[in-house]
Amino acid sequence: MGIVAVIVAAAAGFGFGAIWYMALAKxxxxxxxxxxxxxxxxxxxxPLPFVMAAVAMVLVAGMMRHTFxxxxxxxxxxxxxxxxxxxLFSSARGS
Structure with missing residues (x-):
């Protein structure tokens, strides 16, 4: 069940990011x-940036599941x- 949750969370994050960046692409x-x-x-x-983003999403979702x-x-x-x-707090960074 854990791997399914990680894959679903990664896909949701990737999909949200795709929608967000398509809206702000221009x-x-x-x-x-x-x-x-x-x-x-x-x-x-x-396609390399998309593949790297998908792999990163799986790694982040897996680590969050482990931490939780x-x-x-x-x-x-x-x-x-x-x-x-x-x-909110791990993605906040100064300029």
Missing amino acids: PWVAAANIQVDADGKPIDNS ALSQIDDPGKGLMSGLGIG
Whole structure:
């Protein structure tokens, strides 16, 4: 059951990220000075960044499951609070 939860969590995170970055793609491409074709799509179509992101999502979801299990976070309320805390405070960084 644990591996299924990790895969589902990783897929949900990857899907949320895909929707988020597709919504913000045009400003990001412009700010990063990425070369685009006539349709406005990036010229480099390498799947490597997507594969690396998917692997990273599985690793993060697996480590969070491990940490939650060791911390005895075993109900949805505790999981939600812990997940929000990890997401908010571990991704915050200074400029």
